[in-house]
Amino acid sequence: MPTSCDLLLCASCVVTQNTSRETIENGAVAVTGGRIAAVGPRPALAAAYAPAETLDLGRAMLLPGLINAHTHAAMTLFRGLADDLPITTWLTEHIWPMEKRLTPGAIRLGALAACAEMLASGTTCFADLYFFAAETARAASETGMRAVVGEGVLDFPTPSARTPAEALDLTRDLFDSLRGHPRIRPMVAAHSPYAASAETLRACAAFARNQDAILNLHAAEGTTENADSLKNTGKRVIPHLHSLGVLGENCLLAHCVHTDAADHAILAQTGTKVAHCPKSNAKLSSGAAPVPAMLTAGVTVGLGTDGAASNNALNLFSEMGFASLTHKLVTGDPTAFPAQAALDAATLGGAACLGIPDIGAIAPGRHADLAALSLDRPNMTPLHNAPSQAVYAASGAEVVLTMVAGRVVYRDGRFPDLDYPALAAEVRDMARHLAGHRP
Template identity: 40%
Template sequence: MPKLIIQNGIFITNDENKPVVEGHMVVEHGRIAFIGAELPEPPAPGDEVIDGRRRLYMPGLVNTHGHAAMSLLRGVGDDLALQVWLQEKMWPNEAKFTADDVRAGTLLSILEMLKGGTTCFVDMYDHMDQVALAVEQAGMRASLTRGVIGLCPPDVQQSKLEEAKRFARDWNGKADGRITTMMAPHAAYTCPPDYIEKIVAAAHELNLPIHTHMSETIHEVRENEAQYGLRPVAHLEKLGVFTRPCLVAHAVHLTDEEIDVLCKYDVRISHNIGSNLKLASGVARLPELLNAGVLVSLGTDGAASNNNLDMFEEMRLAALVHKGVSFEPTAVPAWQALRMGTIDGARSIWLQDVGSLQPGMKADFIAIDIDQPHLLPHSNLISHVVYSASAKDVTDVWVDGRELVRNGECKTLDEERIKAEFNACYKRLIV
């Protein structure tokens, strides 16, 4: 089988021993076969050879929390508190969404993510078959889950649960292994305790992780205490949520004791700093979480609360905001923000062979045009990726060694058709 050989490139590897390598990378059978200063053998006839000069290659970005179809609601409910935003803007509009709307919104978000260097994402939503089909078509990697809200009669609860289980069974491991699945009670404030226990039982039955929103706002924490006598962490612990591998989104409002509990159960956290800032939810205790050994990754949340899906921006915010809040310039160094956006994101969704450029790892990687004024001089390229670069600097994207974006153009999706169908859905739904 022909190899892909990138010559004369600069590679950010996420290998602690060799974080930056100048030289060549060889991809074979969808995995990295070699990376180093000198090629082990010259290219053979039929190999694809790319001149990597003026490019920086790095692992693809991993977005560990979002709702892709909510691109349809971008800008619809800005500058509002979370509960007002949900109850008055999001939920009424989302109630109108059809499967076709979810597909259109998801495809637009996938296009945005892919062209911006995100090769893998987590999605929690409804009509998830359409999301999975879009992922399969695009060639991306994703961890998908049918988000379940339990504020409904028991028969509807049961129907949603069965749908979530069916989706998880049908799609786990599909798209040549690029799709994995989880179970997802939306949040403690949208799911009664007995319903969460049923979802936990289903996760055990299917041997799947759990993904949920948790401790996003002070209001949520106080309401949980008022209703159940416990803060969200203790509440979810009592209901058995942490008996499964678990990824929680937000985790903004935590005590020292709660951080210890999350560490004890190896609960992973998706830090959604852009969304949390925009909704005035607060700033998570990231330095304390990292110091305690909690695995923290980065997520954009949906485009309705961010309002973009630029993971470079999330890395930059994570590195900058926590410096300012803590008055400590070393709170989140650039290298740590980069890991949170790449390899720690992959590990947060239990992918062990994604997130670094090393032999044996899956060839999910991106190229950045570093021959630009804002990325010169090439003094510290890890710093430049976090503090200077943006999604618009990405030129090329590969997943499983397959090129999905070339020179800024998506090769697997029809961009003009996606935009036209998306705009038609938006006008019908919102205008």
């Protein structure tokens, strides 16, 4: 007798990202209670399961939902305001002055816009480090996304906190308010070793360990960070963080552009994870992180977009393709960071970075966080190798359905939890208001 399930999701191609990286032609996924009950050929699952609903996607590629391992969601409000500038000019003359005008309401609107953008391009989960983090958590919850959010802790005043102590108080409040939430988790977010003192970094690390939570910070992104760290601490950035007890299995470092073999050995030894943000690093001329060398050393790497002010998009399909091509170009090796490695970083790598082992693959027991791409688009025809097509050919515009915990949160340009035209109008008004205050 067939087993009952909530949903049978069918597609012409299922890219599982399971341990054998299996791709199933004419596949199906059975979903019960928001989790994957089974995955396999459609005829076999149709015979084995009696679903309450069957959703046939036709000529589509079904993938695990993509995982954005590093972003600042509300910076959608700053998209296109300051482009093609040196990073110091970009930060000090444009971004930081604008951030002083941010309010909880602005953060919520910017984060809602980011969630819509990510869902429309197949991202189901993101890690966010910014200000008024409770508003980003609220936006993710309202749109049905999965997220890990943290309040930025810095040694100078931010839009939400005058001191690092105040920022840590907001972090405690965030942990209290999100306790038990099914999809949104808090993390500790120390901004960086150049914006947070040794004392602040130690306090953040201790809090994260006590809460068994992720500790997220930027590290070794800019071209002068190692030289500045040597001057101020006598150590390069990664050894400095290691000496403070910051690194470890729960630590996620964003960027790590300017790292060497000794740094990679420390990262691998401590189990520290890295969020690779190639497009942002290229746009700001920060450089290309040596990700192939990190992977060889045993470092876990996820893929992030960074914020929409330094990337201009929150699209992981674009990020995967750019990452793979960048490393081939930089190394002169066409086998460096192949399509499968890029897809791994955007799925399984992101899951490991965020400490959520039950996402990132289409496998029994995992959350039913899924994305479907139309294979009827000209750029998706013909299909010879699904992972390669997802990385090198897909733009993200092919996404026709995004699902989180077994629930459809985006389909064919529509969001069940959002009045998107109304949101877009509010976001445009808020962006104009913030831009009007520019010095």
